[in-house]
Amino acid sequence: xxNPSSLTPLKQAFNQTRHLAQGVSQVPSPATGKSQGQSTAxxxxxxxxxxxxxxxxxxxxxxxxxxxxxxxxxxxLRLGIYQDLRGRITTSAKHLCLVAFQGDPSPQPGxxxxxxxxxxxLRSLTPWQGSLSKYPYISNLAVKGEFRRQGIAQHLLxxxxxxxxxxxxxxxxxxxxxxxQAARQLYAKAGYxxxxxxxxxxxxxxxxxxxxxxxxRLK
Numbered sequence: 001x002x003n004p005s006s007l008t009p010l011k012q013a014f015n016q017t018r019h020l021a022q023g024v025s026q027v028p029s030p031a032t033g034k035s036q037g038q039s040t041a042x043x044x045x046x047x048x049x050x051x052x053x054x055x056x057x058x059x060x061x062x063x064x065x066x067x068x069x070x071x072x073x074x075x076x077l078r079l080g081i082y083q084d085l086r087g088r089i090t091t092s093a094k095h096l097c098l099v100a101f102q103g104d105p106s107p108q109p110g111x112x113x114x115x116x117x118x119x120x121x122l123r124s125l126t127p128w129q130g131s132l133s134k135y136p137y138i139s140n141l142a143v144k145g146e147f148r149r150q151g152i153a154q155h156l157l158x159x160x161x162x163x164x165x166x167x168x169x170x171x172x173x174x175x176x177x178x179x180x181q182a183a184r185q186l187y188a189k190a191g192y193x194x195x196x197x198x199x200x201x202x203x204x205x206x207x208x209x210x211x212x213x214x215x216x217r218l219k
Contacts, residue, residue, distance in 0.1 A: 042115055042152055044159050047089065047097040054114045055099065056082035062142040088121065095121040096163050100143075100152045115147035120160040125173060125213065136164040138174040157190045165218050172216045179209040192216045 047055060060078045088095050100116040118141040122134040138160055143152050164172050175198065176183045192214040199210055 042100050042102045042147075042150070042155065044098055044100045044155050047099045047117070049086070049089070051099050051114070052082055052086055052089070055085060055097070055117050058114060058117055058142050058144055059140060062144075085119075088119070092121060094167060095119070096160070098156055098159055100147075100156055102147055102150075102152075113147075114144065115150075116143035116152045116156055117141070118153075118156040118160060120164060120172070136160075136167065136169045136172045138172060153186055154190055157187075161216065161218055170218050172218060174214050175211045176214060177209040178212050184212075187214050187216075190216070 056078045059081050060074060064074065064077050066074045085097065089097055097119045098117060099114060102113050102115040119139050120136055121139075123137045124134055125137070138157070141153060141156065161172055172192075173195075174187065174192065176187065178184075178197070193216070195213045195215045197210045198213050
């Protein structure tokens, strides 16, 4: 007989997979500020195809920790993330995936370590909005554990905002779960304000946290 408690990691992985697919911005732990004695030297640039494997690993480790039964599905999760991201990068005109690297900005192999990533694209804020009602939207922000609290998340968000302004937009949106206090503090510090709550049927039926829509007005 299967112990019901052993299914908890699988349930958590299912919920996290759904949130990532929906573009909900999740921040596993605070990623702002500066830790004493740590360097803040890092470089942010657009992701390249050769970065995708490392990005997929970072997202998988950040949002789907390989704990218990979940570890069995980690390779499939990474592959799915890789394929989805590759499709977005190669086919979407208004899409940008950014990566942050820690260390020497030289292109020599092994001199840099992937520290964080984020995506910004045009998408409808609700399922019933048409293709003409799309707005710049941030998703999949993740910073590797050892590089948190060094300002990398803020740098990524600032670069997204600058890129969106170059696209000709003045507003930037994202969703975050209401119980993710680390993410809410991060975005509030970056100038985002809550617009509304977007209830879903899964939130009511499965008693899960609501999705909150945040907006930043760009100057």
